[in-house]
Amino acid sequence: ASPDIYTGELHDMVPGIQEDLKRLARTKHHVAIYIANGHGAWEAANTNLFSTGDHALALVTGRFGEGWAQSAEALGVTVRRLDFGRRSPVDPDEVARALGEDRDERIRVVLMTHADTATSVRNDVAAVRAAIDRAGHPALLAVDCIASLGCDVFEMDAWGVDVMVSASQKGMMTPPGLGFVWLNEKARQASTGARWRTPYWDWTPRIEAKQFYQRFGGTAPTHHLYGLRAALDMLVREEGIEAAWGRHERLARAVWSAFEAWGDGDGEAAGIGLNIADPAFRSHAVTTVKMASPRATQLREWTKANAGVTLGIGLGMAPEGDPAADGFMRIAHMGHVNTHMVLGALGAIEAGMTALGIPHGAGALSRAAEALA
Numbered sequence: 442a443s444p445d446i447y448t449g450e451l452h453d454m455v456p457g458i459q460e461d462l463k464r465l466a467r468t469k470h471h472v473a474i475y476i477a478n479g480h481g482a483w484e485a486a487n488t489n490l491f492s493t494g495d496h497a498l499a500l501v502t503g504r505f506g507e508g509w510a511q512s513a514e515a516l517g518v519t520v521r522r523l524d525f526g527r528r529s530p531v532d533p534d535e536v537a538r539a540l541g542e543d544r545d546e547r548i549r550v551v552l553m554t555h556a557d558t559a560t561s562v563r564n565d566v567a568a569v570r571a572a573i574d575r576a577g578h579p580a581l582l583a584v585d586c587i588a589s590l591g592c593d594v595f596e597m598d599a600w601g602v603d604v605m606v607s608a609s610q611k612g613m614m615t616p617p618g619l620g621f622v623w624l625n626e627k628a629r630q631a632s633t634g635a636r637w638r639t640p641y642w643d644w645t646p647r648i649e650a651k652q653f654y655q656r657f658g659g660t661a662p663t664h665h666l667y668g669l670r671a672a673l674d675m676l677v678r679e680e681g682i683e684a685a686w687g688r689h690e691r692l693a694r695a696v697w698s699a700f701e702a703w704g705d706g707d708g709e710a711a712g713i714g715l716n717i718a719d720p721a722f723r724s725h726a727v728t729t730v731k732m733a734s735p736r737a738t739q740l741r742e743w744t745k746a747n748a749g750v751t752l753g754i755g756l757g758m759a760p761e762g763d764p765a766a767d768g769f770m771r772i773a774h775m776g777h778v779n780t781h782m783v784l785g786a787l788g789a790i791e792a793g794m795t796a797l798g799i800p801h802g803a804g805a806l807s808r809a810a811e812a813l814a
């Protein structure tokens with residue numbers, strides 16, 4: 442049933458949601474909630490930070506870093522990109538160098554992705570903050586945690602992040618439809634001059650609402666808020682965020698162990714392997730894998746048709762229409778996942794490889810089980 446939007450339960454519930462959202466991001470500052478998806482959260486941050494003609498530095502490690510850069514460019518922001526390719530994390534030294542070259546300090550914001558869901562790289566946010574400080578540059582640091590929040594360790598205040606964006610449907614375990622922007626005082630001060638700050642996207646009334654409707658720029662997303670309350674209960678209050686980080690790390694390691702075993706021996710002929718070589722830079726939320734094209738696509742189709750397992754398509758790993766795209770796929774292990782789901786998915790993948798005659802190394806499922814023991 443629809444709740445009363447003017448008084449009562451809904452009004453009582455929202456302050457606690459905002460407190461728990463801050464707990465999730467490890468910040469004592471502010472959070473603004475939008476009725477939006479991740480693209481909306483990008484735009485919410487951009488409109489509060491930029492005026493036409495401003496400059497930004499975008500650190501690109503996959504499709505999503507590129508997406509945020511394009512979102513800013515559409516507002517007339519001049520975006521310099523540092524592109525680290527599809528298999529490597531951000532190199533903080535290059536960030537320091539690029540900021541050092543910006544002698545007039547025109548770069549207003551450094552935009553980066555924590556975990557890029559396309560490549561499954563996880564970038565070292567604290568190291569980027571250190572690089573900005575080393576360069577003595579005043580740019581704000583804005584981080585996309587849409588894939589990683591609630592899965593990968595993230596410390597907004599301790600890492601010196603000024604703005605962070607996320608959305609409800611990944612690690613936050615709530616249907617798509619809510620976008621979030623966390624911000625500190627420095628970002629709030631900096632936003633006062635942003636000319637793109639239109640009434641709906643302005644984060645100010647959302648974080649210091651005098652009337653309830655101002656928190657949402659209109660009618661609250663009533664049922665999404667009940668879903669979010671339940672998800673935050675599970676994540677922040679029942680399991681606890683540190684335990685959730687540990688669970689995602691264990692599940693990720695199980696997936697990596699399986700693919701490492703499949704890629705050994707006979708699997709070398711099939712080109713099976715993890716996209717990101719260094720475990721320190723692999724996301725705990727999603728894993729991108731490769732195998733000789735078109736094996737990845739065939740395997741996805743098999744598990745979907747025969748095992749009830751939908752694997753992720755390769756995203757932005759090869760140009761559109763290039764047959765190489767059929768050599769990539771992704772395993773999601775974000776949000777509401779547990780041991781039996783991951784072992785089930787891995788078992789289905791092995792069944793698919795066997796059915797399709799894809800050569801693969803032995804012992805992967807035992808290796809995965811060991812990683813979870």
Ligand SMILES: *Cc1c(COP(=O)(O)O)cnc(C)c1O
Pocket residue numbers: 478479480481505554556557558585586587588608617
């Ligand atoms: C999913 C995702 C987005 C886009 O979110 P939408 O809700 O699809 O608009 C942006 N960045 C990252 C890292 C994502 O994983």
